[in-house]
Amino acid sequence: MKKTEFSDYRTAADVDSIRHSFLDNLYFVQARFPEVASLNDFYLALAWTVRDRLLSNWIDTASTYYRQASRSVCYLSAEYLPGPHLRNAMLALGIEPQIRKAMTALGLNLDEIAAQEPEPGLGNGGLGRLAACYLDSLATLQIPAIGYGIRYEFGIFEQAIRDERQVELADKWLRGGNPWEVPRPEINFEIGFGGTTDHYRDESGRYRVRWHPQRLVKGVAYDTPIPGYRVATVNLLRLWNAQACESFNLDAFNLGDYERAVDEKIASETISKVLYPNDEPMQGKRLRLEQEYFFCSCTIQDIIRLLLQQNSSLELLPEKFAIQLNDTHPAIAVAELMRLLIDVHEMDWDDAWKLVRRSVSYTNHTLLPEALETWPVELFGEILPRHLEILYEINRRFLDRVRMQAPDDVGLLARLSLIDERFGRSVRMAHLASVASHTINGVAKLHSRLLQQRVLKDFHTLDPQRFTNVTNGVTPRRFLILANPTLTGLINDTIGDAWTKDLARLQELEEWAGKSDFQAAWREVKLHNKQLLAQTIRNTSGMEVEATSLLDCQIKRFHEYKRQHLNILHIIGRYLDLKQGLYPDAPARTWLFSGKAAPGYHFAKLIIELIHAVANRVNADPDVRDRMRIAFLPNFNVSSAERIYPAADLSEQISTAGMEASGTGNMKFALNGALTIGTLDGANIEIRQRVGAENFFLFGLTESEVATRRAGNTQPRDHYLNDPQLRAVIDAINDGLFSAGDGNRFRPLVENLLGHDHFFVLEDYSAYRTSQQHVDHVWNDKSKWTRASILNTARCGWFSSDRAIKEYCERIWRVSPVAIKQQSAT
Numbered sequence: 032m033k034k035t036e037f038s039d040y041r042t043a044a045d046v047d048s049i050r051h052s053f054l055d056n057l058y059f060v061q062a063r064f065p066e067v068a069s070l071n072d073f074y075l076a077l078a079w080t081v082r083d084r085l086l087s088n089w090i091d092t093a094s095t096y097y098r099q100a101s102r103s104v105c106y107l108s109a110e111y112l113p114g115p116h117l118r119n120a121m122l123a124l125g126i127e128p129q130i131r132k133a134m135t136a137l138g139l140n141l142d143e144i145a146a147q148e149p150e151p152g153l154g155n156g157g158l159g160r161l162a163a164c165y166l167d168s169l170a171t172l173q174i175p176a177i178g179y180g181i182r183y184e185f186g187i188f189e190q191a192i193r194d195e196r197q198v199e200l201a202d203k204w205l206r207g208g209n210p211w212e213v214p215r216p217e218i219n220f221e222i223g224f225g226g227t228t229d230h231y232r233d234e235s236g237r238y239r240v241r242w243h244p245q246r247l248v249k250g251v252a253y254d255t256p257i258p259g260y261r262v263a264t265v266n267l268l269r270l271w272n273a274q275a276c277e278s279f280n281l282d283a284f285n286l287g288d289y290e291r292a293v294d295e296k297i298a299s300e301t302i303s304k305v306l307y308p309n310d311e312p313m314q315g316k317r318l319r320l321e322q323e324y325f326f327c328s329c330t331i332q333d334i335i336r337l338l339l340q341q342n343s344s345l346e347l348l349p350e351k352f353a354i355q356l357n358d359t360h361p362a363i364a365v366a367e368l369m370r371l372l373i374d375v376h377e378m379d380w381d382d383a384w385k386l387v388r389r390s391v392s393y394t395n396h397t398l399l400p401e402a403l404e405t406w407p408v409e410l411f412g413e414i415l416p417r418h419l420e421i422l423y424e425i426n427r428r429f430l431d432r433v434r435m436q437a438p439d440d441v442g443l444l445a446r447l448s449l450i451d452e453r454f455g456r457s458v459r460m461a462h463l464a465s466v467a468s469h470t471i472n473g474v475a476k477l478h479s480r481l482l483q484q485r486v487l488k489d490f491h492t493l494d495p496q497r498f499t500n501v502t503n504g505v506t507p508r509r510f511l512i513l514a515n516p517t518l519t520g521l522i523n524d525t526i527g528d529a530w531t532k533d534l535a536r537l538q539e540l541e542e543w544a545g546k547s548d549f550q551a552a553w554r555e556v557k558l559h560n561k562q563l564l565a566q567t568i569r570n571t572s573g574m575e576v577e578a579t580s581l582l583d584c585q586i587k588r589f590h591e592y593k594r595q596h597l598n599i600l601h602i603i604g605r606y607l608d609l610k611q612g613l614y615p616d617a618p619a620r621t622w623l624f625s626g627k628a629a630p631g632y633h634f635a636k637l638i639i640e641l642i643h644a645v646a647n648r649v650n651a652d653p654d655v656r657d658r659m660r661i662a663f664l665p666n667f668n669v670s671s672a673e674r675i676y677p678a679a680d681l682s683e684q685i686s687t688a689g690m691e692a693s694g695t696g697n698m699k700f701a702l703n704g705a706l707t708i709g710t711l712d713g714a715n716i717e718i719r720q721r722v723g724a725e726n727f728f729l730f731g732l733t734e735s736e737v738a739t740r741r742a743g744n745t746q747p748r749d750h751y752l753n754d755p756q757l758r759a760v761i762d763a764i765n766d767g768l769f770s771a772g773d774g775n776r777f778r779p780l781v782e783n784l785l786g787h788d789h790f791f792v793l794e795d796y797s798a799y800r801t802s803q804q805h806v807d808h809v810w811n812d813k814s815k816w817t818r819a820s821i822l823n824t825a826r827c828g829w830f831s832s833d834r835a836i837k838e839y840c841e842r843i844w845r846v847s848p849v850a851i852k853q854q855s856a857t
């Protein structure tokens with residue numbers, strides 16, 4: 032039977048069919064009737080309704096890929112932050128208007144229903160969000176691709192603020208059921224841990240190794256459809272869930288040892304239980320390494336299964352799959368692929384290694400040496416004894432090759448080795464990823480350059496042609512069309528809608544930038560978005576913010592290098608100035624902060640505390656409250672991001688130069704018409720080049736100045752002593768102005784700044800303050816500001832993730848689009 036024979040109202044896109052299938056799903060999937068259904072029942076019924084339409088395209092996509100056996104991208108990422116699916120899926124399919132009508136006909140409100148969806152918080156921030164943008168672009172560009180990751184039962188913690196402090200609550204995102212995933216119990220693999228290896232010669236005299244794991248866990252696939260925008264392509268996000276192996280705990284069960292059987296079940300499931308809430312790797316955490324290996328082994332076994340299912344031989348692996356490592360979290364996949372090829376599929380080492388080297392590529396995301404992932408050799412060998420052997424062998428062969436090129440350079444060998452021998456022995460995951468990859472890329476021009484000059488300098492010297500840059504991008508579907516429908520409407524009315532698939536065409540807005548009518552309409556949109564955000568802030572914190580004030584936003588993970596404390600120091604400075612009548616013409620400003628701090632990162636949490644303490648004083652002070660407001664929106668996530676980026680006037684991108692690999696928040700702000708105040712760091716540099724220096728507020732040390740200062744002997748206290756305004760700020764904190772006289776509360780923060788100030792907050796303070804005054808100055812010229820805002824949007828189309836993905840496809844993966852023809856009669 033052909034699929035077309037049974038796709039009727041279940042997949043059709045007209046209002047009547049949609050209403051019909053919505054009720055059908057409400058009755059027969061949710062088992063509810065409208066009179067007693069909850070909002071969540073309605074949400075689930077609508078999600079099933081949209082999902083049926085996705086699955087129809089999905090099947091067309093999968094069968095086309097199966098028939099054509101085209102080269103596919105396998106994107107390996109330990110994190111994904113896709114945001115709520117429902118609205119994005121309706122947008123992709125182009126059925127939102129009909130759905131809205133169908134809901135209205137039933138007396139329901141689509142927006143209320145959509146707001147029910149909990150978002151999958153399967154990532155910490157930028158890295159996971161990037162992976163989600165890339166999956167969106169891959170599907171939109173019709174590239175065969177599978178995203179592989181972990182189905183964490185608990186995602187990134189929910190942040191609440193109590194008594195000015197962050198508290199963490201468990202993220203129970205699966206509580207209400209997840210209609211977007213399709214469990215695939217038949218796609219499962221056994222994953223071993225621990226145990227011993229056994230080296231022997233087989234009957235034909237071949238040297239073989241057998242791994243006898245001490246423990247087995249089962250990985251089960253859960254598939255989420257990823258629709259392309261206005262194309263029939265629906266790709267796959269395959270997340271692995273850890274379960275107990277029946278075969279394994281049955282032994283204990285049969286022996287009557289029920290408790291052990293249950294304990295093993297719990298221990299197995301723990302592996303995919305929770306996302307580690309740190310931006311930086313968890314050095315030495317056994318469970319984290321188990322998670323990484325678990326997901327990589329499932330993924331590599333699945334890739335081999337797909338390859339053999341297409342009747343391809345293993346030799347065709349590089350022709351059929353491009354395996355991308357999103358940072359080093361999946362780097363262990365390299366050793367797992369080697370193990371499967373040589374131990375299980377009996378391939379020779381050299382042949383296997385060639386296949387690896389032609390299939391794998393690696394994206395580095397960080398330069399911070401302390402953030403590079405390493406594992407103690409002992410722990411690694413305990414959990415993955417066979418993989419440690421393979422790693423040693425990769426290393427031996429690699430270093431032999433280096434030795435031939437540079438026989439006398441002992442230092443070079445030590446620096447390149449996969450094993451860091453300096454402080455106890457540890458495995459360098461970035462080196463493993465680097466030796467195995469045909470291409471290594473950074474995520475912005477500056478970052479890629481520093482990667483080549485510092486972190487992977489010796490690898491670059493050996494093989495410069497393997498290095499490249501792909502500057503990050505963001506999807507315009509979620510961060511313009513969905514997040515900013517009013518601006519989307521204005522742009523469509525002005526230049527048409529071709530920009531949604533070719534974002535560079537936003538350039539056509541340039542000729543409108545100086546026209547006063549268009550400027551007025553542009554300001555109208557911004558004001559509207561600010562009113563919506565003000566509503567959100569009112570609902571969450573009860574705080575009133577004035578939508579006409581300059582909205583100044585810093586929303587991102589809390590981290591010293593991102594320097595939220597530089598921002599709050601400047602706010603305190605302005606407060607003190609206004610109190611003294613020193614800045615009488617300061618325009619009204621609202622500062623908005625949002626972001627989580629890793630639970631164990633005390634300093635970052637103290638910055639959150641300081642922001643709240645300052646806000647509580649300033650917001651309550653009648654002397655300044657008409658010109659200063661400070662808001663903190665708790666629990667920053669994709670949903671709240673979608674409300675903030677479109678409302679912002681000013682985007683704070685103030686990291687210490689050389690420390691933010693790229694940033695993507697900076698792009699989302701600029702695309703929504705915010706002006707940036709920022710340092711020459713990450714993609715800020717490229718944003719400034721594109722929007723023009725006159726439309727960007729630059730300040731601060733450059734990366735090379737930072738490097739020079741680090742090498743020298745700077746005294747942060749000198750800035751305190753020489754700048755009276757800065758001194759007043761620090762003294763105010765120290766005297767307890769924001770902590771009811773308790774000078775101790777923020778002492779660690781003050782001492783850190785005056786003592787070593789590793790992130791040059793005090794050094795950059797005065798330049799930042801000057802730049803902020805320039806911001807006020809431009810803001811007071813409405814036409815000038817609006818023109819700059821329009822130009823930011825018009826000139827940032829290049830930062831689309833479609834552009835980034837095209838670069839990956841052409842330069843790294845060598846994959847081409849495969850058009851999908853819809854076979855259903857929709």
Ligand SMILES: *Cc1c(COP(=O)(O)O)cnc(C)c1O
Nearest residue numbers: 156157587668669672694695696
């Ligand atoms: C864009 C985004 C980030 C990354 O923001 P940066 O400013 O680049 O650090 C993190 N979290 C969410 C939810 C985002 O949408």
